[in-house]
Amino acid sequence: MKNLYLPFKVKIVKTETLSHNVKLFRLKKDKGKFSKDKNDLVFTPGQFVLISLFGYGESPFGPASSPYESSYIDVVIRGVGTLTEALHNLKQGDEIFMRGPYGNGFPLKFIEGKDMVLVTGGCGIPPIAALIEYVRANRNKFGGVYLIYGAKTPADLLMKDRLKKWEKDIKVLLTVDEPDKEWKGYVGMVTELIDDIKINAKNAVASMCGPGPMMGALEKILRPLGISDRRIFVSLERKMQCGIGKCQHCATGDKYVCQDGPVFYFDQIDKNWD
Amino acid sequence: MSLIIEKKQIKNWLKELKKEFQVIDTRNSILPAKQYFLPPKEDIFIFNKKTKRLTNSSYQRKTLIFGLDLNDLEAMTQLDEIMKNPQPDFFYWQKREKSVLVGLTEESFGPAPGGDIIFKKINPYQYQAMILTEKGEEIINSPFFKKNKTRANEDFKDKLGSFRKILLDSEVLADAVAWSIGHKIWDELAKKCLSCGICTYVCPLCYCFSVEDKVNLDNAKCVRCRQWDACTLPHFARIAGGHNFHKTIKERYYNWFYHKFVRAYREYGRSQCVACGRCQRYCPAGIDIEKVLSEILEDYKKVKK
Structure with missing residues (x-):
């Protein structure tokens, strides 16, 4: 019987500081490359991996690298707890463990041929970043693609170099809650953002990650744009211990975030009592 | 035809089985039988920081759990299903596969709720053994059991609490x-x-x-x-x-x-x-x-x- 809890070794080949408490780790497999699925993907954007450091524990993270890239996986980690702070102390060359990918990911076939609005905030960018890389690799299969990315301050916006790169292929709209003097983007999750979004609402989807911007974006942007709840995909966050639908920590309503999600139709979960 | 064991022989039968199994009498246990397969605390991986070798715990012992009542047998059937689907739990099955469950009841019942063998009391001195699986078959091949030509009366009446x-x-x-x-x-x-x-x-x-x-x-x-x-x-x-x-x-x-x-x-x-x-x-x-x-x-x- 396969031991699904058994993680494999990965080596940190690069670390990059993205903000005062966020770091990117580029992880390479001990031997060989990450295996690909039948769609030639290492993972489906929106899926998660479980990263562990023995002595500190194991936690889920959504890869931020291109799903076509099999020589490495990038994870973006905010130092907020025991494990993540221990990970922040690691250097290039250190070894950690990984298992996965797990969960469903964004429905790639369904979103094909449509306009798309991506909404995320702060540290919710990794799965959206992977989805953007997927879009860029298949640019002619998508209509207009808009990223609304919010953060508390301009310094909390992550992956600024990649945001620049993306601007060639998609429209990037940035917004912060606390602007500084140089800030030229939006302030808050405001209705005016709609003016920059030109989509055919009947043939559009939205993909969101992170609880912060979710409700604001829904009320002020996505619903006014006319995107129905069935076409809004939300990636949820829960602490999970197993990743395979047993431990109960990630349950919400009658769903498990690790198995049925982490990506849900909005109307699948908005009536959940928890 | 059915197999009968004298009440006073049950402990001798279990004694014999101790050669092969860790025998656990679970009657009147506060904690349910799940504790033997999903223990309150168990080491699942050991990571040696010097050699950087990762090993998972391995479990070799064969366990026989004796005395489960009908409710607990049913619970074990359900727990097996939960631990099998949608994906199997390695550490549970590592122990569960090597185990045998023996039920014990005075109540009458319809379809067997689970386990490998169920002992059903037929009179103050005797139990009838109902063999449910191959695992059960293997351990019941013992002189403590006597063949009884007449099948004990099935007096199952639905007396649900x-x-x-x-x-x-x-x-x-x-x-x-x-x-x-x-x-x-x-x-x-x-x-x-x-x-x-x-x-x-x-x-x-x-x-x-x-x-x-x-x-x-x-x-x-x-x-x-x-x-x-x-x-x-x-x-x-x-x-x-x-x-x-x-x-x-x-x-x-x-x-x-x-x-x-x-x-x-x-x-x-x-x-x-x-x-x-x-x-x-x-x-x-x-x-x-x-x-x-x-x-x-x-x-x-x-x-x-």
Whole structure:
């Protein structure tokens, strides 16, 4: 019987500081490359991996690298707890463990041929970043693609170099809650953002990650744009211990975030009592 | 034809089996049989920090669990299903595959609820052995069992207790518990419940767990251990950064019911409760889950008439 809890070794080949408490780790497999699925993907954007450091524990993270890239996986980690702070102390060359990918990911076939609005905030960018890389690799299969990315301050916006790169292929709209003097983007999750979004609402989807911007974006942007709840995909966050639908920590309503999600139709979960 | 064993011979039979098995008599045990396959605490991985070698715990011992009653047998059948689907739990099956379950009952029953053999009392001195699996077949080949030409009378009569009756219609139960979210009973229970988790520990069908790493004092070895958790405990649904999806006792206590009677029904088609009564018996606050369910059902039926 396969031991699904058994993680494999990965080596940190690069670390990059993205903000005062966020770091990117580029992880390479001990031997060989990450295996690909039948769609030639290492993972489906929106899926998660479980990263562990023995002595500190194991936690889920959504890869931020291109799903076509099999020589490495990038994870973006905010130092907020025991494990993540221990990970922040690691250097290039250190070894950690990984298992996965797990969960469903964004429905790639369904979103094909449509306009798309991506909404995320702060540290919710990794799965959206992977989805953007997927879009860029298949640019002619998508209509207009808009990223609304919010953060508390301009310094909390992550992956600024990649945001620049993306601007060639998609429209990037940035917004912060606390602007500084140089800030030229939006302030808050405001209705005016709609003016920059030109989509055919009947043939559009939205993909969101992170609880912060979710409700604001829904009320002020996505619903006014006319995107129905069935076409809004939300990636949820829960602490999970197993990743395979047993431990109960990630349950919400009658769903498990690790198995049925982490990506849900909005109307699948908005009536959940928890 | 059936196999009969004298009551006084059972202990001799078990003694003989001790050569091959670790024999556990589980009669009157507070903790249910899940503890042998999903232990309260178990080391699952060992990581040697010097050699950087990762090994998982291996389990070789064959275990025979004796004395499970009908409820506990049914719970084990359900737990096996849970641990098999949608994906198998390696550490559970590592132990479970090498185990044999022997039931013991004075009650009559219809279809066997589970286990490998069930001993059914047929008179004050004798038990009839009902063999259910190949595993059972293998251990019953012993001189302690006598063939009895006449098959013991099947006197099965449906004598369900009141709690059992409630569980019969798990569909209505699922609807009722889902409907009950705004019911005043959850506020009342939130005042009573101590959030101690005992109900989940003694439940034969509560199986949630958490995983924790331990490091040796000399920092040479790290052990990843899995231990029972309880969805009624305060930290259960907390995520990094401190947000807690089930902050209040009321939310957590409702979640416990919601899992057993709603999510379980939608996942496996039945409630994850076998009316064993342990949670009622050992709840320090005296919460009686049969009464809770009855009250919800009664009000639900009034509303849905």
